[in-house]
Structures are given as C-alpha cells and as structure tokens.
Amino acid sequence: SRNVKLAVVAGDGIGTEVVEQGLRALETAVAGSGVEITTTELDLGARRWHATGETLTDQDLATVREHDAILLGAIGDPGVPSGVLERGLLLRLRFELDHYVNLRPARLFPGVRSPLADPGEVDFVVVREGTEGPYVGNGGAIRVGTPHEVANEVSVNTAFGVERVVRDAFARAAARPRKHLTLVHKHNVLVHAGHLWRRTVEAVNAEFPDVTTDYLHVDAATIFMTTNPSRFDVIVTDNLFGDILTDQAAAITGGIGLAASGNINPDRTSPSMFEPVHGSAPDIAGQGKADPTATVLSVSMLLEHLGLTEAAAKVEAAVAADLAERGDRVRSTAEVGSDLAARIAG
Amino acid sequence: SRNVKLAVVAGDGIGTEVVEQGLRALETAVAGSGVEITTTELDLGARRWHATGETLTDQDLATVREHDAILLGAIGDPGVPSGVLERGLLLRLRFELDHYVNLRPARLFPGVRSPLADPGEVDFVVVREGTEGPYVGNGGAIRVGTPHEVANEVSVNTAFGVERVVRDAFARAAARPRKHLTLVHKHNVLVHAGHLWRRTVEAVNAEFPDVTTDYLHVDAATIFMTTNPSRFDVIVTDNLFGDILTDQAAAITGGIGLAASGNINPDRTSPSMFEPVHGSAPDIAGQGKADPTATVLSVSMLLEHLGLTEAAAKVEAAVAADLAERGDRVRSTAEVGSDLAARIAG
Numbered sequence A, B: 001s002r003n004v005k006l007a008v009v010a011g012d013g014i015g016t017e018v019v020e021q022g023l024r025a026l027e028t029a030v031a032g033s034g035v036e037i038t039t040t041e042l043d044l045g046a047r048r049w050h051a052t053g054e055t056l057t058d059q060d061l062a063t064v065r066e067h068d069a070i071l072l073g074a075i076g077d078p079g080v081p082s083g084v085l086e087r088g089l090l091l092r093l094r095f096e097l098d099h100y101v102n103l104r105p106a107r108l109f110p111g112v113r114s115p116l117a118d119p120g121e122v123d124f125v126v127v128r129e130g131t132e133g134p135y136v137g138n139g140g141a142i143r144v145g146t147p148h149e150v151a152n153e154v155s156v157n158t159a160f161g162v163e164r165v166v167r168d169a170f171a172r173a174a175a176r177p178r179k180h181l182t183l184v185h186k187h188n189v190l191v192h193a194g195h196l197w198r199r200t201v202e203a204v205n206a207e208f209p210d211v212t213t214d215y216l217h218v219d220a221a222t223i224f225m226t227t228n229p230s231r232f233d234v235i236v237t238d239n240l241f242g243d244i245l246t247d248q249a250a251a252i253t254g255g256i257g258l259a260a261s262g263n264i265n266p267d268r269t270s271p272s273m274f275e276p277v278h279g280s281a282p283d284i285a286g287q288g289k290a291d292p293t294a295t296v297l298s299v300s301m302l303l304e305h306l307g308l309t310e311a312a313a314k315v316e317a318a319v320a321a322d323l324a325e326r327g328d329r330v331r332s333t334a335e336v337g338s339d340l341a342a343r344i345a346g
C-alpha cells in the first residue's frame, strides 16, 4: 500500500465548493487500490489575508513542500487589492516550487457545445512556461501618480528556462499520435526573447526527430484557435501568451468551467500543483452553482502525475461520460460531484 | 478645390495588388468633389531591402512627412529575417510618426459569416496604443547561443503615453451610442504597468462622465470575444494586447481579409497611416486572389481622418453592400475592386 500526502488549498469563493467534489472524486478513484490519501488543509487566500495580512509564509511553504502534490481551488475576492494574492500566493507557489510546466489540455468532449459553429475535433495541449517571461515580477515604476510616471515590466527569458520547457513539450508531442509541436511567440517584435525560443525549438528538435514543428505569431494563433483549432496538437509558449491562449482554448471547448491545469515540476524536486483554470467567482460563491468538472479533471491530471494511471483514466472517463449525457440539465455542485463519484466507482 | 498629398507604400506580396484597388476606391470616392489626390509611391519593403539593405532611410522619412496621409499595403517576405522589416520599417514608421492611436474597428457586416455559432451583433472598435509597451524595442540578450543566455524584453509605459491614448478612446466612446469603454490589461500580474493604465482610466473618466467603463484581464477578454462579443463597444489596451485581440476580433468578424486599421496621430503633427491588418501573404501573392476589402475599408478610415466624411461614408457603404450580396462567389482582386468602385461611383 502507498501513502500519498496531499496539500489542499481550497482557497476562496467557489474554491472550497469545487475542491470538496474534487477530493470526493480522488478518494473514490483510489478506493480499494491500496493507495491511501492523507490530506493537509492549508488556510491560504483572501480570508487569511484579511485576518492576518499574510499571503504565504516561509512556514506555509515548508509545510507545502512536505507533500507529494497540491490540489488548489481558487484564490481571491474583490476586497483584496489586485496583484496581492496573485503575486504573493499563487504565482509565488508556482515560482518557489519551480512549476516550469504549466500544462493545460484543451479538448472538446463529445456532448459539449462549442461557441464555434464548426469546431471540428479539438484535442490539444498547451505547455505554458511557468517560471519566467513577463511573470517574473521584474517591474517597477517611478514618479507614480504624476504626469511623469514611467512603469516598466521586464520579461526575463533564459536558455535554461526555455530549454527545459521546450524539451518537456517535445516529449509530450512525441508521445501523442500526431507528434506535432507549435511554437507560439511574437519573434518579429520581441526579437530577443523570440529568437531564443525559436533557436531552442530548432535545437531540441534534433532530440525528437519524429516530431514535426511549426511556428505561429501569437496574434495569428488566436485566429487559428477560432477558425481551425483542430490544427493544434501541442503548443509550447511563454507564460503570458500561454495565459491568454489557454483562456481562449477553454472558451472554444466549452468554457473555463471545464478547463483543468497542472503546475508541474517535472524534475520532482518539489510538489506539483493542480487547479481549475477558473477563479473564485465571488458572484456565484456559496450558492452550490459552481461546476466542479474542471477541478475533477485537474484531479485526473494529479493522479496521472503521481503515476496512478488507472485511477486517472477512471476519473477522466467519468467526466467524459457525464459530459456526453449532460445536455441542458442544471445540477448543483454537489449533484455533479456525486454523479461523477458514482461513475468513478463504476 | 483641395489637394491631398498621399504617400503610398504598396510594399510586398499582395500589398501591391490590394493597394491598387484601394487607390481606385479612393479616386472614385473623391471624383467630382473638388478634392484632388496626388500620390507619391515609396519603394519600401522586402524588395528594396534585398536590393540595397535599406529599410527606411532618413530621406525616406523626410519624404513621408511631406504628405497628408499614408496608405500602406503589406510588408515582408520569407527571405527577410524576422524582425528586420517589422522593427526597421513598419514599427519605425509608427514610432517616428507618433501613431499613438492604432485604431481597429471590428464589425460583423450583414452577409458575412462568422466562425462563431451565435455571434450576435458585433460592432466595436479597439483603440490599441501604438508607441509604447512591449513594442518599444527595449530588449536585449547576453551570452546569446550559450546555455547561459538571458534575453529580456522591457515593456515601457508612461503616464504621458497612456493618458493620451486613453483620452482618445474615451472621446471615441463618448461619440458612440453605447458610450462604453473597456480597459483590457493584466494588472494582477503586470502590476506596475497595469495600475498605471487603471488609474489613468479612472482619472480621465472624470472628463467623460457619460461614458461607462469596465475592466477585463486580457485572458478573460479572449473568452468574451468568443462567447459574447456584442458586449464590447470601445476597447482600450496596450500595444501587445491590442495586437492579439484585434487579430481575434478580425477572426470572429469574417477574417483578416476584411480587417482595416489606422495608425493615427491625433495631434496631426505627422501623417497618419492606414493599412489592412493582414500581411503580405506570399503564398497567394501575384495570383490576383487577395481580397482588397480590408484595404478599401482602410481607405474609408483615411478619408474620415482627412475630414472627407462623405467620401468615407460612400466607401464604407459600398463595402457593406458588396458584403451583403457576396455569398460564396469567387472573384479576383481586380473584380472585387471594380465592383466596389462601381458601387462607390453609385
């Protein structure tokens, strides 16, 4: 029997509601398999910040590190100034735990209506860099609030950082039937960063000769995402472009209510973190309306990452079956959760 | 009678083909109105660069400045290294001529098929900042080509630059029926630049009390662009987010074959430049296949900018009528051009 230590950051708003159902799916998926899940709930997010002013202490971080993985719900409420929890908690976790692969699958499940008239088969995955780019927090401003204010933001890109995420993306592409990797950047304008990405993709391609590659400027990528999303297999891109493209990808595949993600440290030097792409949705919080599907799919990714492949597949299959028969039924968060649990239990 | 001095940069690939039809529309629209157009063709772009290594000389720039406006087709071919003509010619024109308003209307004309299943009425305009942000060329790299390479790109944002474009966007919103302005940024991550934009919108709002405002993170904006584009009236955003969103906006309103743009200097200290959003499309160049509609719509914006409101309206009405009856007919570039000219001539 194996023990998995899971850190749970339910967070704010609908975060607590969807995580409850995510944990239910998780427990059900491993039941009887000899895997035992021990959870530690961490009090992080807006509530804690309002009460104590703390976002993430060294002690919190040390606690998190003692775990095998993290399940996160959603962080934030409108009472917290913009950036405080994003930079101080969410991004800090990604950076401190070196989550350099931000993995975001985009799949149009049968039964799910796309806002596109003719989406075709959509099944791609975005490998978004998670520890560099414009997200590094290397910005500043002078003469703030005066007519002479200058505010800068620096995108930092290193060969080390780009190469490791590009290699991960190639490995994922090589393991898929189509074996195709698309680099998205804007190298005709951001020439220094862009050319580093481009050269890196060319160089690493030598290690994966089976994988075909192409390149799209980020603006053109949003067009293809609208007119021909089937063309994508694996996309590799920087932190900011990945943020933008994955929300668009979620939109065309049924909405962020279904979009899962993994903040992965492939070297396993620290726990990886799995979370729905959506936020804390204060407008519907506490009403049992939130769709826990994105969290349950994130649980499937978590299981996959832990090597519990069979359990991961069961969870994904349960979601696929539920979506196929969902139609226009309105169910509560708990109802969706128990329907999914029932399917997982099989 | 009035004389308008127009600098024409037809450029490369389909650029020359579409500009020919754009000029035809222009001439037809002003015929008999007492306005005389004198054109100067400038040899700029890939051909010139291959022949001479020049992108834009001081003499070229001086010549351009002697004109009332610029009509640009498209720049670039695959033989020119990425960034050379973009930074050295296209962006240099925008920066030197202080085109701080990059105006990009997004309208779903009746008769045009959107890739969205249920687009609703789409009629918004993006005011993209044109002289700052990540486009300033303030980047660099060290240890290039080694495992220790670091490549940075700096987004520079000034109170001066943000305020003037925000004020322009408010004025445009105030002149529209819905009077709504949406700021798009990512102020929860790019906190310094983002907060400058946010504070500026709040401050300038006092001068336009009729205009309502809201805010979207750029990732969320791509979702609404997919699920509810009707919600947008005027969008104001930075140079890079504007680049991305306007390609997506073009995609949902029928493609970049229809997307017009103006690089505008509202202070009229130098000529403004009008161009289709699409590129030189080397794959279809020289075949008479390119749709000149985006260029003709750019001509309408050019006329509007010159105060030739009636001529501008005639051109736009001709395009609208053509699109309404276009259906699936395949016409050559010249055929579309002459159909449009016939409608403009009325």
Ligand SMILES: CC(C)[C@H](C(=O)O)[C@@H](O)C(=O)O
Pocket: A086, A090, A091, A243, A277, B188, B189, B219
């Ligand atoms: C909340 C925010 C900091 C975050 C991001 O920009 O990465 C979110 O949009 C996401 O995509 O996970």
Ligand SMILES: CC(C)[C@H](C(=O)O)[C@@H](O)C(=O)O
Pocket: A188, A189, A219, B086, B090, B091, B243, B277
């Ligand atoms: C060609 C390129 C430099 C340009 C830009 O990024 O602005 C283009 O994409 C556009 O939108 O006009």
